[in-house]
Every structure is written in structure tokens, then in C-alpha cells.
Amino acid sequence: MRTLLILLLSVPLVLCGHLPKKYLLDSYLNNPVVKNFMEYVRIDTSKEENLELAVDFWKRKAQELELDFNVYYPGGLPICVLSWYGTEPSLPSIMLNSHMDVVLVEEEDWTYPPFSAHMDENGDIFGRGTQDDKDVGIMYIEAIREMKKNGIKLKRTFHMTLMPDEERGSRRGMVKFIETKEFKDMNIGFALDEGPVSPGDNIEIMYQDKRPWQMKFTTRGPSGHGSSILASTAMEKLFKLIGVIGTYRDEQKAIMRASDPLDFGAYTSVNVNYVRGGAVPNVIPGRVELIVDTRLAVSTDVTEMSNRVSSWLQEAGNDTSVEFVRKILVSKATKIDDSNPYWVIMRDAVQELGIQIDPIVCPATTDMINIRQLGIPALGFAFKPRTEIRYHAANEYLNVDNLLHGVTVYVAVLSRLGNMSDVAYVQ
Numbered sequence: 001m002r003t004l005l006i007l008l009l010s011v012p013l014v015l016c017g018h019l020p021k022k023y024l025l026d027s028y029l030n031n032p033v034v035k036n037f038m039e040y041v042r043i044d045t046s047k048e049e050n051l052e053l054a055v056d057f058w059k060r061k062a063q064e065l066e067l068d069f070n071v072y073y074p075g076g077l078p079i080c081v082l083s084w085y086g087t088e089p090s091l092p093s094i095m096l097n098s099h100m101d102v103v104l105v106e107e108e109d110w111t112y113p114p115f116s117a118h119m120d121e122n123g124d125i126f127g128r129g130t131q132d133d134k135d136v137g138i139m140y141i142e143a144i145r146e147m148k149k150n151g152i153k154l155k156r157t158f159h160m161t162l163m164p165d166e167e168r169g170s171r172r173g174m175v176k177f178i179e180t181k182e183f184k185d186m187n188i189g190f191a192l193d194e195g196p197v198s199p200g201d202n203i204e205i206m207y208q209d210k211r212p213w214q215m216k217f218t219t220r221g222p223s224g225h226g227s228s229i230l231a232s233t234a235m236e237k238l239f240k241l242i243g244v245i246g247t248y249r250d251e252q253k254a255i256m257r258a259s260d261p262l263d264f265g266a267y268t269s270v271n272v273n274y275v276r277g278g279a280v281p282n283v284i285p286g287r288v289e290l291i292v293d294t295r296l297a298v299s300t301d302v303t304e305m306s307n308r309v310s311s312w313l314q315e316a317g318n319d320t321s322v323e324f325v326r327k328i329l330v331s332k333a334t335k336i337d338d339s340n341p342y343w344v345i346m347r348d349a350v351q352e353l354g355i356q357i358d359p360i361v362c363p364a365t366t367d368m369i370n371i372r373q374l375g376i377p378a379l380g381f382a383f384k385p386r387t388e389i390r391y392h393a394a395n396e397y398l399n400v401d402n403l404l405h406g407v408t409v410y411v412a413v414l415s416r417l418g419n420m421s422d423v424a425y426v427q
């Protein structure tokens with residue numbers, strides 16, 4: 001009834017060219033692409049137990065579009081694969097990857113509930129995962145829907161892969177999946193994955209990830225009464241450790257500031273993200289833990305970095321140890337020159353739409369680090385221009401126009417990629 005009323009009211013207004021915002025927003029709420037996006041965002045996949053709800057969602061989308069649907073559990077968590085077979089299925093396939101999981105929220109910092117997918121009067125849809133990375137999954141599937149609706153048939157097979165555990169390092173997701181027969185049987189020639197938000201008009205395409213070194217340090221020392229001043233306490237060592245790491249962080253900050261703002265590979269990011277130790281005010285703790293997240297600059301030599309970490313331990317003092325939460329030594333780059341036919345096709349398809357692209361090193365790490373290690377070219381790409389960067393932050397959002405425009409961008413890109421004949425890529 002409401003829809004009918006909106007239609008009746010909006011038709012003459014559209015003709016007059018004076019469509020009031022409210023009616024425009026209502027029509028968005030009835031748009032199936034927007035509805036699907038909102039439904040997906042409303043599944044709280046920050047909780048592992050809700051991943052099965054996302055699996056149900058993708059199973060329904062596969063059924064609607066008559067795509068092949070499979071779910072695998074190589075690491076105990078679900079991985080969905082939606083396959084749209086090409087007319088020449090022996091050609092290497094195209095992987096369209098995104099992750100279903102999202103990071104936790106601190107709900108009190110949000111203007112609207114983080115899993116409500118609330119759309120405000122500007123058409124901004126708020127919710128955890130709207131930028132990272134549920135937007136991409138919806139843009140892929142809606143682009144496939146659009147192409148199928150228009151009777152487009154492509155030579156190559158597309159495999160839409162939906163991963164769990166990306167935000168925790170992919171050990172129960174992509175890392176396990178690439179070892180399976182099912183993955184190898186997909187015969188992937190090229191992969192697309194999540195891309196960054198761009199504050200400006202240009203779109204950034206990621207061709208390499210930074211190597212994560214996430215370290216848990218433990219300092220130890222004598223425990224005792226809170227009124228004493230003991231030598232070499234765990235806290236004293238922690239201060240030294242934070243001091244020396246802070247000095248290194250300042251150096252890297254200076255390199256970052258002196259570099260091109262898009263040159264994320266120029267510096268090593270360093271952040272102390274977790275400190276735990278002590279229980280009550282009057283007891284000196286015998287043990288303190290510190291977790292440091294670093295993402296290495298492209299040029300950083302791993303031996304040099306290992307030596308640096310050893311020097312931090314020495315600086316902190318005896319009985320200080322480190323264990324790695326995550327440590328990747330090598331991160332291969334996908335070529336972004338004329339020798340890579342996939343890059344050429346992507347670049348041309350996007351530029352023909354009048355969109356300028358900047359190739360960048362990903363400031364963080366994505367599932368593509370695992371794919372590139374296999375020698376498969378992979379790019380991180382998404383259409384999110386003129387958007388404030390809010391991944392992992394409160395009030396993460398995506399504008400509805402951006403979502404809908406993004407689908408048309410993917411149609412242009414995927415229809416070109418899907419019709420590529422066999423090509424050679426040498427890393």
C-alpha cells in the first residue's frame with residue numbers, strides 16, 4: 001500500500017524533476033539491491049555462531065540466481081562458494097572473494113545500532129561491515145544478477161567465495177581453504193577481493209599486502225608489596241619496552257609523513273594494542289603482557305626486523321619473551337604493468353567509466369596475501385569513492401548511491417574479465 005502511494009506520488013514529481021529527498025529515500029528502501037545489502041549487514045557476523053545465518057543468506061542468493069552452491073569447513077568454519085559457470089569452463093576461472101566475518105563493535109560509540117543497517121536522510125547506510133566487507137559481496141552478487149537478467153553469457157567461470165575468520169588472520173578460513181582439493185579444482189586464473197574506501201574521487205586498487213608481525217611480549221619480575229620499590233619489576237621492563245617501541249614508531253611516523261599519502265608500503269606501522277597485567281592497587285605484578293601489531297614496510301628486510309625485535313627484548317631486560325601471534329615473511333606483489341593482461345583489462349574497464357585509479361600497497365593484510373603466494377594474480381578493488389574511512393571504527397557506513405553505482409562498475413569489470421581468452425601471467 002505504502003509502495004503504491006509512493007509510486008503514485010513520485011511519478012509526477014519525477015517528471016517535474018523535483019523529486020523530494022524523502023520519496024527518493026523510500027524508493028531506495030524498496031530497491032532489491034539495497035534490501036539485500038541491509039539484510040546481510042543485519043546478520044551480526046562479529047559472532048562466530050552467526051556465520052551459519054550468513055551461509056543461509058548466501059544459499060538463498062545462489063538459489064535465486066540458479067548458481068551452484070557449496071559450503072566447505074576445512075578449518076571448522078563455513079566457506080561458501082557460489083559458482084556461475086562459463087561457456088568455456090576449461091579456461092582459468094575468476095575468483096570473487098569477500099569475507100563474511102566483521103570485527104567486534106563498541107556499541108555505545110555508534111549513533112545507530114551497529115547491526116540495524118539504518119539509512120539516514122543523506123542515504124548513508126550505517127552498520128558494521130558496510131565498508132569491510134559486506135559491500136563487496138553484495139556488489140558481486142548483484143552484478144551477476146544484472147548480467148544474468150540481461151542474458152549475458154561469459155566464457156569464464158566465476159567463483160564467488162565467502163570467507164570466515166579473515167579478521168582474525170584467516171587461519172580457519174582462506175589459509176586452510178587453499179590447501180583443499182576443492183580450491184585447486186577451481187583452477188583460478190585471477191582473483192578480486194575487498195578494496196579500500198577512497199576519500200576522494202579516485203579509486204585505489206591494491207596489488208600487494210603488507211606483512212603482519214603481531215607480537216605478544218611478556219615481561220616478568222619480582223612481585224611484592226605495592227609500597228616497595230623493587231628492582232627489575234615486570235612493569236619497569238614494560239616501560240622500557242614501550243619506550244623503545246615508541247622510538248621506533250616515531251621514526252616510522254616521520255617516514256610516513258615524508259612519503260606520498262598513498263604510499264602505504266613506505267613505512268612500518270607500529271601499534272601497542274593490548275596491555276594486561278596487575279590485579280589490585282597494592283600488589284606489584286610479577287608478569288605483564290603487551291601485544292604489538294606491526295605491518296612491515298615493503299622494503300623491510302625480515303632478518304633486520306628480527307634483529308630489531310631481539311634488541312627490544314634485550315632493552316627490556318631479563319625474563320622478557322616474545323611469541324608471534326601472526327608472522328608473515330613474504331608478501332608477493334601482483335604486477336601492475338602491461339605484462340599482466342588481467343591488470344590491463346581491469347584498468348581499461350574502470351578508466352572507460354571515467355574513474356581514475358591509483359594502484360597502492362594495502363596498508364593492512366587481506367586474504368589475497370595467501371592467493372598471491374600461489375602465483376595467482378589478485379587485486380583488491382571496490383567502488384567506494386568520496387567516503388570517510390570508517391572500517392573497524394564506529395559509525396561505519398556506505399552511501400546508497402555508492403552501493404548502486406558500484407554494481408554497475410562491477411558489471412563493466414566482470415563482463416570484460418569473464419570474456420578473456422586464455423592468457424599467460426608470469427609473476
Ligand SMILES: [Zn+2]
Nearest residue numbers: 099132133194
Ligand atoms: Zn576486510
